[in-house]
Amino acid sequence: MFRMDETDGVPGSVCGPAAPAAARRGRTPSADVERELLTAAEAVLVREGPGGLTVRAVATEAGIAPMGVYNRLGGKDGLVDALLIRGFDRLRAACDATAGPDATARFFDAGRRYREFALANPHFYAIMFEDAIPHGFDNPDVAEHAQAAFRALVRVVEVTAAAGAIAAPDLVEVAQQIWSAIHGAVALELKGLIQTEDPAATYRALLDTLFQGLAPPPAR
Amino acid sequence: MFRMDETDGVPGSVCGPAAPAAARRGRTPSADVERELLTAAEAVLVREGPGGLTVRAVATEAGIAPMGVYNRLGGKDGLVDALLIRGFDRLRAACDATAGPDATARFFDAGRRYREFALANPHFYAIMFEDAIPHGFDNPDVAEHAQAAFRALVRVVEVTAAAGAIAAPDLVEVAQQIWSAIHGAVALELKGLIQTEDPAATYRALLDTLFQGLAPPPAR
DNA sequence: ATAACTATGTAACGCTGTTCTATAAAAGTC
DNA sequence: GACTTTTATAGAACAGCGTTACATAGTTAT
Numbered sequence: 001m002f003r004m005d006e007t008d009g010v011p012g013s014v015c016g017p018a019a020p021a022a023a024r025r026g027r028t029p030s031a032d033v034e035r036e037l038l039t040a041a042e043a044v045l046v047r048e049g050p051g052g053l054t055v056r057a058v059a060t061e062a063g064i065a066p067m068g069v070y071n072r073l074g075g076k077d078g079l080v081d082a083l084l085i086r087g088f089d090r091l092r093a094a095c096d097a098t099a100g101p102d103a104t105a106r107f108f109d110a111g112r113r114y115r116e117f118a119l120a121n122p123h124f125y126a127i128m129f130e131d132a133i134p135h136g137f138d139n140p141d142v143a144e145h146a147q148a149a150f151r152a153l154v155r156v157v158e159v160t161a162a163a164g165a166i167a168a169p170d171l172v173e174v175a176q177q178i179w180s181a182i183h184g185a186v187a188l189e190l191k192g193l194i195q196t197e198d199p200a201a202t203y204r205a206l207l208d209t210l211f212q213g214l215a216p217p218p219a220r
Numbered sequence: 221m222f223r224m225d226e227t228d229g230v231p232g233s234v235c236g237p238a239a240p241a242a243a244r245r246g247r248t249p250s251a252d253v254e255r256e257l258l259t260a261a262e263a264v265l266v267r268e269g270p271g272g273l274t275v276r277a278v279a280t281e282a283g284i285a286p287m288g289v290y291n292r293l294g295g296k297d298g299l300v301d302a303l304l305i306r307g308f309d310r311l312r313a314a315c316d317a318t319a320g321p322d323a324t325a326r327f328f329d330a331g332r333r334y335r336e337f338a339l340a341n342p343h344f345y346a347i348m349f350e351d352a353i354p355h356g357f358d359n360p361d362v363a364e365h366a367q368a369a370f371r372a373l374v375r376v377v378e379v380t381a382a383a384g385a386i387a388a389p390d391l392v393e394v395a396q397q398i399w400s401a402i403h404g405a406v407a408l409e410l411k412g413l414i415q416t417e418d419p420a421a422t423y424r425a426l427l428d429t430l431f432q433g434l435a436p437p438p439a440r
Numbered sequence: 441a442t443a444a445c446t447a448t449g450t451a452a453c454g455c456t457g458t459t460c461t462a463t464a465a466a467a468g469t470c
Numbered sequence: 471g472a473c474t475t476t477t478a479t480a481g482a483a484c485a486g487c488g489t490t491a492c493a494t495a496g497t498t499a500t
Contacts, residue, residue, distance in 0.1 A: 131352040134271055177422065180405035181405075181426065183408060184399070185401075193357070196396050201393075202400075206401065
């Protein structure tokens with residue numbers, strides 16, 4: 001008698017490790033408790049930072065007992081995983097929203113948006129890429145959303161390459177180079193380790209360096 | 221509170237001229253307890269990782285009570301700061317040990333050594349640059365040793381620029397670009413996020429891209 | 441020898457993530 | 471509608487963490 005009604009509407013019911021079929025048929029007093037919980041978790045993360053993101057704090061923020069975090073999200077791991085997915089989705093959206101008159105402009109716009117996302121969401125970036133909350137990418141859902149963000153960057157590179165501004169046999173490798181570089185730049189900036197006076201200018205200079213270094217030989 | 225004599229690097233230096241104000245007048249039963257404590261701390265870090273680096277574990281490793289970590293190193297913060305200084309000193313040594321027939325070779329050798337340091341000391345790199353153990357760079361000692369490592373990288377850039385392979389008005393900014401890029405590359409590699417099959421090859425390609433992008437216009 | 445001082449070890453506090461258990465409420469069955 | 475079964479909940483409790491308090495032991499100064 002396992003009815004898979006699931007009444008979702010909340011596709012964000014990620015919580016991979018725990019509660020695989022947990023929401024099978026329970027009473028579901030308020031079907032979107034998980035989303036409220038996630039909203040509370042995000043509020044705590046943004047307000048208190050990764051160090052303040054505790055099970056008890058999130059439960060209190062949501063007005064429930066700490067056990068609810070385990071029943072609904074699979075403990076702190078599930079909580080963090082759900083936040084990671086949110087973060088990577090937003091990062092992907094930032095990279096996908098590139099605009100500009102030509103492929104070159106879109107290249108630089110993507111780089112600019114990446115940095116702006118990180119600076120606007122430092123705590124998200126910290127849990128996504130720093131070990132602010134220790135985690136791996138073993139959760140398939142998290143890994144998938146992270147790779148989706150990377151694919152958005154690959155698409156930007158493909159557009160730029162199609163316009164002739166980038167020449168390389170492996171565009172995925174080019175995208176990886178760019179990702180490494182811009183990630184390092186924002187990571188160091190978030191930790192206050194940029195040694196130049198104008199981090200924004202140095203960031204633009206890095207994008208210029210990458211663009212020049214990736215340009216095809218004739219233009220080089 | 222902070223009295224960590226960073227007499228690191230030369231393990232044979234007996235505490236003759238050292239033990240400055242630390243042994244103000246106390247009994248100083250064994251003057252190098254602090255170094256033994258640091259050695260124990262490093263052993264725990266390497267063996268257990270940042271998550272296993274607890275005050276109790278280090279104290280047990282050193283054969284003392286947890287209180288000793290507070291009396292000798294100023295609690296966990298002092299412990300981590302001392303390890304950070306060790307890590308940055310080694311990173312600086314790695315960058316300083318660049319070799320090669322010419323400036324170009326030294327440029328790539330420095331990049332190679334940076335990555336090798338990170339891959340050989342992942343836990344050190346994690347506490348230095350990731351937020352594996354939350355910390356800032358407010359401690360002047362830590363900040364100074366970190367900047368010393370960066371200055372080693374600046375020197376490599378200066379040598380490369382003197383040879384005519386790099387042309388830029390601000391070599392510090394160039395060094396910052398390179399640091400950002402290679403830090404991002406090794407940070408992502410340590411987290412298993414390199415999307416290409418051969419991370420080493422992609423890393424070399426990134427160095428090539430940087431070198432090409434920083435080359436003076438005529439050679440470009 | 442006596443007194444002052446300091447470093448140490450034991451125990452405890454508050455915090456964390458997590459687990460256990462009893463309770464209460466919903467769903468299924470007659 | 472009444473009864474049984476299932477399940478989520480709340481509260482307390484456990485082990486671990488960093489840290490602190492306090493009494494003790496040992497060294498130094500007078």
